[in-house]
Amino acid sequence: MGAKIAYYWNLYWHVLSMQLRSRMSFRLNFFVMLVGVFLREAATLALMVVLVQKFDGLAGWRTWEIAFLYSFVTLTFRNFSSFVGGIGTIPALVRTGEMDVYLLTPSDPLFLINCRNTMIWRSFYNIGIFAVTLYCAYQAGIAFTPGAVCCLAVLILCGMFILFAVYLIVYAAAIRVVEVSALLKILDGVYKQYMVYPIPIYGRVAAWIFTFLLPLGLASYYPSGVLLNRVSGLTMGWGTLAIAAAACLWVAAALLLWRASIRKYNSTGT
Numbered sequence: 001m002g003a004k005i006a007y008y009w010n011l012y013w014h015v016l017s018m019q020l021r022s023r024m025s026f027r028l029n030f031f032v033m034l035v036g037v038f039l040r041e042a043a044t045l046a047l048m049v050v051l052v053q054k055f056d057g058l059a060g061w062r063t064w065e066i067a068f069l070y071s072f073v074t075l076t077f078r079n080f081s082s083f084v085g086g087i088g089t090i091p092a093l094v095r096t097g098e099m100d101v102y103l104l105t106p107s108d109p110l111f112l113i114n115c116r117n118t119m120i121w122r123s124f125y126n127i128g129i130f131a132v133t134l135y136c137a138y139q140a141g142i143a144f145t146p147g148a149v150c151c152l153a154v155l156i157l158c159g160m161f162i163l164f165a166v167y168l169i170v171y172a173a174a175i176r177v178v179e180v181s182a183l184l185k186i187l188d189g190v191y192k193q194y195m196v197y198p199i200p201i202y203g204r205v206a207a208w209i210f211t212f213l214l215p216l217g218l219a220s221y222y223p224s225g226v227l228l229n230r231v232s233g234l235t236m237g238w239g240t241l242a243i244a245a246a247a248c249l250w251v252a253a254a255l256l257l258w259r260a261s262i263r264k265y266n267s268t269g270t
Contacts (some may be wrong), residue, residue, distance in 0.1 A: 008111055015115045035128075042132060059198040061230065068136035069224040070196040075133050076159030076219055077192060078126045084164045086118030090171040091180055100267050110258060142227055151240040152227060158240075158247040159219035163191070165250035166215065168258055175261040187216075195220035198230075218246050 058066055090113060093099040102109035142148060170187065174180045199207045199221045210217035225231035226239030234242065 008108070012111075012115060039128075042128075059201045061198050061228075062140070064136060064139040064141075065224075065228050065230065066197065068133070068140045068142070068228065069198070069220065071129065071133040071136045072156075072159070072224045073191065073196050073220045075126065075129050076156060076163060076223075078129055079156065079160045080163040080167075082126060083118060083160065084114055086114035086116060087164075087168060087171055088184075089113060089117040091174040094174055094265075097267060099265065103262070103265070109262070137227070140228060148227065148236065151236050154240050154244060155223035155227065158243050159223055161247045161251050162215055162219040165247070165254035168254040172254070172258045172261040175265050190214075191216050191220070198225075215246065215250060218243055218250075 061069070087110065090099070093102070093113065099109075102112050105112060137152070138144070142152075166187065167184075170180050170183055194202070195210070195216050199210050199217045202210075207217070210221070222231060222239070222243055226234055226236055226243065229236070231239060
């Protein structure tokens with residue numbers, strides 16, 4: 001088991017280094033894009049801060065706390081897109097019959113699909129977003145103690161893996177229904193437009209849905225709330241452990257559903 005994990009880990013980072021070398025052959029373009037992404041996210045954040053200040057906070061959250069929530073949501077989604085977003089090609093692979101090629105390889109098909117189609121080099125564009133997140137955390141009053149830094153790192157990873165689980169469940173359904181583009185657009189819109197605000201403002205029913213049924217809140221509101229001490233009854237340490245446990249459960253459930261869907265996959269014959 002350990003040798004298998006080491007094999008996939010080394011292969012994954014080998015692909016990363018290949019993509020980075022390819023992008024760095026156009027160095028000026030790479031750094032221009034890096035600066036552009038930073039300026040775009042900073043401008044969007046500044047606009048949101050101005051709007052929130054007009055209302056003197058939202059649901060008890062102060063301006064910079066909401067700004068931190070926004071930056072955290074953006075960072076987790078970008079990390080998801082950068083490192084495991086390659087699974088988004090699954091519906092197209094099913095429609096074209098190219099999925100057959102991956103299923104015939106000796107390596108794990110999900111891993112190969114992700115490695116081939118994920119633009120890992122985009123993760124370097126996340127440096128600017130990460131800097132904005134740290135700045136918002138500082139302004140929101142988060143003390144950068146070793147424990148808080150560790151919790152922040154763990155929660156960013158948890159948010160990424162929860163998004164991976166939610167999207168993989170949708171892609172697993174694509175094995176049977178093929179066309180899931182409308183559902184994906186809804187997921188993208190809900191996470192990037194609605195999860196940037198504290199979910200209690202949407203009411204108890206919506207908060208329950210975003211916690212247990214469609215756990216987008218576990219990748220946005222709860223990690224931010226735990227770090228800001230805004231979630232009643234959860235300290236930073238216990239809150240981080242609870243969210244990490246939830247992330248593990250959702251990823252395990254998503255992988256089981258994926259494997260069950262693959263077993264029922266019928267080749268298109270093309």
